[in-house]
Amino acid sequence: MTRHITFHAIEVGDARDGSWTAPLLARVPEELDRWVPDEVRTPAGDAAAREQFAEHLPELLPVLDLLVSQGEGQPGLTALLAEVGLRNPFRACSQIGGVAGTLLRNYDWDLGEAERTIVSSTLLRPVIGTAEGLWGLLDGMNDAGLAISLTYGGRPVHGPGFGIPVVLRYVLETCETVLQALAVLGRVPIATAQNVTVVDRDEAVTVHLGPDIAPTRAADACATNHQHLPLPEEQARTSSTYRRLETVRAAGESGDPDAIVAALLRPPLHEYDEETGYGTMYTAAYRPAEGRVTYHWPAQDAWEQSFKAFDPGSRKITYGALDG
Known part of the structure; x- marks a missing residue:
């Protein structure tokens, strides 16, 4: 069976204009269902994820905050973008x-x-x-x-x-x-x-x-x-x-x-x-x-x-x- 995948190459700069995040954020509901447990999709879960991100990856915290702000604070978005507490996939390579x-x-x-x-x-x-x-x-x-x-x-x-x-x-x-x-x-x-x-x-x-x-x-x-x-x-x-x-x-x-x-x-x-x-x-x-x-x-x-x-x-x- 033949399969096809489309590869895209994009330039996103510093992400401040929102052009990169717009199509990504359109997929957030699907990505939340796929990766983020229900108990993490709460204000408390997002706050905990941001706190952990700030502790371990502090230089990128302004970028995380920028991306979350462009997503208008959807519940679970901070945890999703911070990649804290997610269900992770297992594959090869x-x-x-x-x-x-x-x-x-x-x-x-x-x-x-x-x-x-x-x-x-x-x-x-x-x-x-x-x-x-x-x-x-x-x-x-x-x-x-x-x-x-x-x-x-x-x-x-x-x-x-x-x-x-x-x-x-x-x-x-x-x-x-x-x-x-x-x-x-x-x-x-x-x-x-x-x-x-x-x-x-x-x-x-x-x-x-x-x-x-x-x-x-x-x-x-x-x-x-x-x-x-x-x-x-x-x-x-x-x-x-x-x-x-x-x-x-x-x-x-x-x-x-x-x-x-x-x-x-x-x-x-x-x-x-x-x-x-x-x-x-x-x-x-x-x-x-x-x-x-x-x-x-x-x-x-x-x-x-x-x-x-x-x-x-x-x-x-x-x-x-x-x-x-």
């Missing part, structure tokens, strides 16, 4: 950092999703990334040459803390080096098990995060969907997480980013399940020192974005017939 200064990743998700957006912004500094959770990020880079990406850590734990997409946004808005990023990831509470890879001009690190563990550096800058703790055998088998990690590591031994991208575009790293509609939504190749990222899909034109030449517009991507 593969990534590798550090080969010739790159961060290369597959994002795997439900291909029934109608769209995906690449956002260029200047909230606190220039950032380009793939949007998630309205203003959070799945992956991205900033003008200092720092890039970051996430994968699900494989363990269905949940605790107090933030959704990881808003934390990735915060890292890129406030950090310039891997060392600074690791300091943030070490102090900000994360609600679910996540693996985060960060790359700068000099180094690349993957760190395992979760509400029940101390931040733990991985053996290298590779990640799929497990951490340093064992997974149930059935989960490991169905997710192919160990096989995918071995495959992306082996590709990294080539030292050639183009060879790694080629590996990410074919099985077992690239996935497509015709029956469920689950698979690899995109492959992103970040070259943060050059300020550019290229999105790839099998047998379709790549799409490059950069700080010097951001290309707003839309691309309709086909899955299934071309994925094989």
